[in-house]
Every structure is written in structure tokens, then in C-alpha cells.
Amino acid sequence: MIKKAEVKALFKRNLWDENQVLRQILGICSLLAVTNLLSNSLVMGVGLIFSVALSSFTISLLRNYIPHRVRMIIQTLIIAAWVILFDIVIKAMLPDISRALGPYVGLIITNCIIMGRAEAFAQSNPPVESFLDGVFAGLGYTAVLIVIAFIRELMGFGTILGFNVNFLGLQTWTIMVMPPAAFFLVGVMIWIVNNIASGKKAVGGGKNG
Amino acid sequence: MKDSYLYTIVFTFVLTAVFATILAVTYAGYLPVITENEAKVERAAILKVLGLGAEADLLAAFDEQVAPVAAGVPSTYAVFGDDGRPVSYAFPLNGQGLWGAIRGYIGVSAGFDLLLGxxxxxxNETPGLGGRIDEPWFKEQFQGVPLIAGEEIVYGDGLDAITGATSSSNAVLKILNETIAGLEPLKEVMGR
Incomplete structure (x- = not known):
């Protein structure tokens, strides 16, 4: 069984030390597209957590049986199956959000984070660890999405989760609604996070980077 | 053994079959719900373009408010006034967007001279960019646009395209103009 300390280490690594978006610069494409509204970002995040966790779990379960030369095709097959499953379920349960996300649900399949976790972790670790690794990697991605979507929705539409908070009637910024805004924000976030991380290292001294 | 051709082929086949079965069963199970959801979206769109609003109680009473009419164009609906004559029509809208099909409805006054919605x-336009064609402010701009025979609707003068989504905006306009042009022969028969 997996130890508590291990879970903690996995959590910290995926959310901070090796955050998929901020440190590994993966999943940027979907981030640019869906972060103009908080609600879309939340669903995209949930979709990714679901897909990456279950894909990693399945790939890890089968890791000793998957023939090496067709490894990546099999991984893609498993990922695609879970994503299509998610697509069907939200089409039935959350039709409005399914419509808002449109083709991006299908494109979760090509989100580099899933393939990245499959190759880097699930391929060589037991199922439970892989599942948790997937959940945490997805959470790391979702956390960044939420921060950026919060700023973009607030400044671009003057709303939070669709509720109007622009009480003063201030002018909203069209640029915040458009993908370039996500580029600026994610750039600033990477800069801040890198600064904090490297600052910590300098103070901490003996940590291997 | 694991790297032999036979194993590779059999493994791939079996795994594909297993996942395909899981997906097929799930889809079949949810199909009634998905079909119902799509029908609901369709009915809501029809009510909205006819200016009736699409609240839950109105949706439930869909059949009492509008009636399908045979107009040479399938899925055409009409609202009838107290005198039994049609007040407005909803016509289906079909065409190619930037990335995929765009489908929907337009509402037209009985005289075919006013776009109602x-x-x-x-x-399937890019979420956050072309996908914004589905935002209310964009669609509402088209309410009350006059329809003049032989004249196409263009952007400008109270009708804005979406910043950063020129192709999708133009696709919508093209589909709209084509649909309206296609109604021209019906005007003789149904218009008043």
C-alpha cells in the first residue's frame, strides 16, 4: 500500500515543484482557450483530472503486458477511450457546459499532460501511485487555470462565475477575453513562481535542484 | 514473447475491442438522455428566435405555442396569432463555420421583412474565440435587422463582428445571408 509520505511527495511535486503548466509548460493550448470563463476552466480541469487519472491508472495496470513497440499507440487508445467516455457523460449530464466547451473536450486527448504522465510515470509505477499522480498533475493544471480564469473573467467581463461583480460599472478589457491575455498572465505567473522557487533554494541551501 | 508480432497484434486487437465495447455500451445507455438534451436545445432555440423566451414552463408547453408548418424547408415552425394567421416563422440555419458545421434557427416575421432573432x-468554433458567436450580445444584435430583397446583411452600423474571430463572424454572416436568400421563393407563398 502507498505510504502517506509518498502521497505528500507526489502532491507537492505535481502541484509545485514540477507543475505541468508553470514548470513543464505543458497544456498551454487548452489553457489559452478556456480560461476566459471560470466555469469553462473548472469543467476543463475536472475533465482533465478525470482523464489523466484514469488513463494513468489503466496504463499502469497494463504496463507489464503492453508490447513495447506499440506502447504509445496503446496509450493513445486508452486516453482516447476515457476522454470519449467523459464527453458522453457530460453531454448527458451537463449539456450546457458540453456545448460551451465544444471541440475542446475531444482535444483533451491531445493534451500533452496526459501522454506526459503516461510516459514519465504510469509506465513504470504501480496503479494506485499512477492514479494519484494523475489526479495531482490534473490538480496542478486546474489550479493554474483557475487563477488565470479568475483574473481574465474579472477584468474581461466584470463577472465571477457569471455573477456580475462590476458594481462601479468600470470599463472591461477586451484583451482579457482574447487568448493573448492568457499568454501575458501565464508568463507573469511562470516568472513569479520561478522567482519564489529559486529564492527558496538560495535560502534553503542544501536542496538539490 | 511480449515483443513477438503475434502477441502485439492479438493484444492490440483485444484491447481495442474491450474499449470499443465499453464506449458503445455507455453511449447506447446515455443515448435517450443525449437525444432529449439535443431536442431541448432545439426547442429552446426555436422559442427564442420567435421571441417567446425559453423558460422551463414555456419549453414544456412547446407544442401549444408553435406549430410545424410545411414550407418546403424541413423543421420550419410558426407562431399563429388569434386570427389563426401566422405571425412569425422559425427557419433552420445550416452551414459551414470555420471548423465545423453551424446549425441553428432564425426567426423571421410573417411578412419576411424583419429578422426576429x-x-x-x-x-464547433474555437472556445473563447469563434465560440463567442454563441454569446447573447452577439446574437441579440441581429434582432430587428430589416430584410430587404436582394440586399445582404453586412457588419458595421450597429452590427459588430467579434474581435479576434473574424472568420467565424464572417461564416455566420454568410450562412445567414444564404439562408435568407433561400427563403426568397417562400416569400411569395407564405409571406403577407
Missing amino acids: MEFTEQ
Whole structure:
């Protein structure tokens, strides 16, 4: 069984030390597209957590049986199956959000984070660890999405989760609604996070980077 | 053994079959719900373009408010006034967007001289960019646009395209103009 300390280490690594978006610069494409509204970002995040966790779990379960030369095709097959499953379920349960996300649900399949976790972790670790690794990697991605979507929705539409908070009637910024805004924000976030991380290292001294 | 051709082929086949079965069963199970959801979106769009609003109680009473009419164009609906004559029509809207099909409805006054509204039931434009054609402010601009025979609707003068989504905006306009042009022969028969 997996130890508590291990879970903690996995959590910290995926959310901070090796955050998929901020440190590994993966999943940027979907981030640019869906972060103009908080609600879309939340669903995209949930979709990714679901897909990456279950894909990693399945790939890890089968890791000793998957023939090496067709490894990546099999991984893609498993990922695609879970994503299509998610697509069907939200089409039935959350039709409005399914419509808002449109083709991006299908494109979760090509989100580099899933393939990245499959190759880097699930391929060589037991199922439970892989599942948790997937959940945490997805959470790391979702956390960044939420921060950026919060700023973009607030400044671009003057709303939070669709509720109007622009009480003063201030002018909203069209640029915040458009993908370039996500580029600026994610750039600033990477800069801040890198600064904090490297600052910590300098103070901490003996940590291997 | 694990790297032999036979194993590779059999493994791939079996795994594909297993996942395909899981997906097929799930889809079949949810199909009634998905079909119902799509029908709901369709009915809401029809009510909205006819200016009736699409609250839950109105949706439930869909059949009492509008009636399908045979007009040479399938899925055409009409609202009838107290005198039994049609007040407005909803016509289906179909065409190619930037990335995929765009489907929806337009509402047209009985005299075919006023656009009452436009709604989409399906579109695959980029979320956050072209996907914004489905935002209310964009669609509402088309309410009350006059329809003049031989003249196309263009952007400008109170009708804005979407910043950063020129192709999708133009696709919508093209589909709209084509649909309206296609109504021209019906005007003789149904218009008043």
C-alpha cells in the first residue's frame, strides 16, 4: 500500500515543484482557450483530472503486458477511450457546459499532460501511485487555470462565475477575453513562481535542484 | 514473447475491442438522455428566435405555442396569432463555420421583412474565440435587422463582428445571408 509520505511527495511535486503548466509548460493550448470563463476552466480541469487519472491508472495496470513497440499507440487508445467516455457523460449530464466547451473536450486527448504522465510515470509505477499522480498533475493544471480564469473573467467581463461583480460599472478589457491575455498572465505567473522557487533554494541551501 | 508480432497484434486487437465495447455500451445507455438534451436545445432555440423566451414552463408547453408548418424547408415552425394567421416563422440555419458545421434557427416575421432573432444549436468554433458567436450580445444584435430583397446583411452600423474571430463572424454572416436568400421563393407563398 502507498505510504502517506509518498502521497505528500507526489502532491507537492505535481502541484509545485514540477507543475505541468508553470514548470513543464505543458497544456498551454487548452489553457489559452478556456480560461476566459471560470466555469469553462473548472469543467476543463475536472475533465482533465478525470482523464489523466484514469488513463494513468489503466496504463499502469497494463504496463507489464503492453508490447513495447506499440506502447504509445496503446496509450493513445486508452486516453482516447476515457476522454470519449467523459464527453458522453457530460453531454448527458451537463449539456450546457458540453456545448460551451465544444471541440475542446475531444482535444483533451491531445493534451500533452496526459501522454506526459503516461510516459514519465504510469509506465513504470504501480496503479494506485499512477492514479494519484494523475489526479495531482490534473490538480496542478486546474489550479493554474483557475487563477488565470479568475483574473481574465474579472477584468474581461466584470463577472465571477457569471455573477456580475462590476458594481462601479468600470470599463472591461477586451484583451482579457482574447487568448493573448492568457499568454501575458501565464508568463507573469511562470516568472513569479520561478522567482519564489529559486529564492527558496538560495535560502534553503542544501536542496538539490 | 511480449515483443513477438503475434502477441502485439492479438493484444492490440483485444484491447481495442474491450474499449470499443465499453464506449458503445455507455453511449447506447446515455443515448435517450443525449437525444432529449439535443431536442431541448432545439426547442429552446426555436422559442427564442420567435421571441417567446425559453423558460422551463414555456419549453414544456412547446407544442401549444408553435406549430410545424410545411414550407418546403424541413423543421420550419410558426407562431399563429388569434386570427389563426401566422405571425412569425422559425427557419433552420445550416452551414459551414470555420471548423465545423453551424446549425441553428432564425426567426423571421410573417411578412419576411424583419429578422426576429438567431440562435445556434450546434457549433464547433474555437472556445473563447469563434465560440463567442454563441454569446447573447452577439446574437441579440441581429434582432430587428430589416430584410430587404436582394440586399445582404453586412457588419458595421450597429452590427459588430467579434474581435479576434473574424472568420467565424464572417461564416455566420454568410450562412445567414444564404439562408435568407433561400427563403426568397417562400416569400411569395407564405409571406403577407
